[in-house]
Amino acid sequence: MGWVCCILYVLLAFLCIFCNLGASTDSLRRGESITPNQTLISAGGNFALGFFRPGNSSSSSLFLGIWYNSINKTVIWVANRESPLRQDSEAVFTLGYDGNLQLLDGGGRNIIWSTNISSGGGGGSTAAQLQDTGDLVVKQGESNVWESFDGDSDTLMPEMRLKVNKKTGKRNVIRCWSSSDDPRPGKFSWGMDPKGSPQFFIWKEDKPYYRSPTSQQGFTYSVYFPSGGYAIYSYATENDEENFSFRYTNTSIQSRFVLTPEGHIQFLLKQKTSDQWSRLWEAPATECEVYAHCGSFGSCERFDAHSVCRCLEGFKPRSQRDWDKGKYDGGCERSIALGCGEDDTFMKLQMMKWPDHASSLGNMTFKECEMECSKNCNCTAFGYSNINSFSAVNCINWFGDLVDLVHNYTSGGFGQDLYVRVHSSELNGSSGNDHSSHKSKSRLVAIIVASVSAFFLIFVLVYILTWKYCGRKGWVCKKSTDSSDAPLLGKDDIELLQLSFRRIIDATNNFDEVNKLGEGGFGPVYKGFLSEFGMVAIKRLSRQSSQGLKEFMNELKLIAKLQHTNLVRLLGCCIEGEEKILIYEYLSKTSLDKFLFDAFQKENLDWNTRFQIIEGVAQGILYLHKYSRLKVIHRDLKASNILLDEAMKPKISDFGMARIFVMDQTQEKTNHVVGTYGYIPPEYVLHGQFSEKSDVYSFGVLLLETVSGQKNSNFFQTQLSVTLLGWAWENWKDGKPLEFIDIAIKESCDSLKVIRCIEVGLLCVQAIPTDRPTMSDVVRMLSNDPTTPIPQLKEPAFVSSNSNSSICTSHPNSKNEITISILDPR
16 A cells, blocks of 8 residues: 555655646746746745736636735736726637737637737747746846836835836836726826936826936935935936936845825835835825925925915915915016016025926036026026035026026925025015025115216217118127027117027037927927026928018017017027028917817816916007007917917017007008907908007907817808807897807806906907907906996997908909918917
């Protein structure tokens, strides 16, 4: 009997080994596979790969994943996140003969997931191995051709790298689960700034939700753990790629970063005495850490359990009513506009989280950094890193609005001094805070008194030289194409930076189509980067453009003299040979029409945003008509010429068709009618007469488009009975104005304000110019109580569907030439 027992024992041992084939190995070779009752185990036993059902429910979907083998089955990677298998699926995970890992269902009939290695194959040397770091790799010979650490996971593990390629923008991200029991991708992702800045973001869908700046382009630092050993954190640059990773000198330490379904990144550590994870750090931990919680120029500070938003010194809420209600996303605006002169100074803010959208200027002294920002009127703020031992960059500039500011910021030790440009009068008498100016009032008075004579002499000399060497008309100061960038001087001492064409080519990567923002009647517009300004929009006059040198010079002269928060800023120009180029501030949200007339994008335009845009455009036109140094009639107001900044604040652009009026002039006549179909008033089409009321008409059309979400010209073409203006009139006349509202805002809008906007829009598009309000009246009516009576409405112009065509053809002997610009932003 003994020999029988011995034989049975050998057979039983062999059977156990056979049954566990695939369970005791860490690798798969070509043609090998595992099924739901089998696993791969890493060589050190730390990790397992196999099939699992989340939530410990037998009815849950089936997933293939990797988990800690000895820690409460904590999953760190899932292959088929977007394609869960049925619980009764005959699933197979295999390394195919083409060298790709594949997840199959239905007994191998359908491919659910694959590594999709384009260079698959590799002969018999191809193998998949689960490593003791938790990384599943596909090897061909000695090379790793695929890694699970590069894939879509909710966990950042030791030795795993977050990466971004500065040249291509390609990156990997950590993506949360939909819920704690559902591995499918959720709304939040975490990764490195795709623009290559040294900072991390959590995005909610495609919008920033949390930002963590590092202040350095590269660093390596260590943290000692009481249990023994160091954690080493590294931010490195290799060729065009930047990456972040961490590792431990003591491999027994087990920790990880995980992105929760609620959008929080947590750093977890496993205690030796427990199978549970301890949370050592979490972000965002407070409201202040939520991206741009206090809006532009608003700073957040935490007191006890509460977060408080405050406007920076020298700024005020854009909407006091919203701030009183605790709605801070509208942010703040300057109390006193800057003049870019001796009245400007810098306010020092200590322990600040530096704002987003920084521009690096390189390594220089503090004074040099301050001077670089001071001499550029478009520089809003600068920072000087006090952690400069890690980086060759310590001077940072910001242009435009400052967003995502936090005071007393201590996260990661990166609270920095920030110097914000303000009007010097805003700092007078302020004490007991961290805001300090670099000029005292007494010193400023002394400088003014001592310099007035010298200034007068210099002014006279500059005037003589400008008259002598600049063109006879005294505006454009020519320069050699081989010269460096120089200021361009003109009448009324307007100074504008003229750049060489070589600089423009470098800024746009030789007008690469990737950088093209759009194209209009003037020509194409490109995104570019200039060290003086940061990101800019570069508008290049097309040689085939119907708008020529006259329109170019008109826009150059006009907008250089206009300064208002709701007008796009002209930063510089380039005039070389046949090249005529304008450089504007860059507005990342592009134009209003891209949102308003897009079925999906219009969801981003809630009622409050639309009303903010309406008010901003009205204020901008009022400035042109009444408060600017020149009385300007724009003549081409339309949705595509309204650009939007990060806070969706509107800025009027494209002054190529504008005209200057003397202050007491009310009307002018032209034989060359210009404008855009759907926005031109009847007196302009019929008689070539334009005035302030022409812009009022165009604003009325824009206002009604903003409320309805409909494009006037398209509505005109597709409706058989009425135009957009006629539709608004019929609804208002029948007592049903709310039928005119865009369905996207119908549930959330303020109905009284919407009705007031419709009434103001109808007033603006009255057929007779004298029946239309002035822009002063428009601003007043929009800001007043919506129940306040307004002038009696009459039927607007262009109500019938064929009225426009009849007007255009009813005067066959007219000599007017009509130029209709296309609807793309310019």
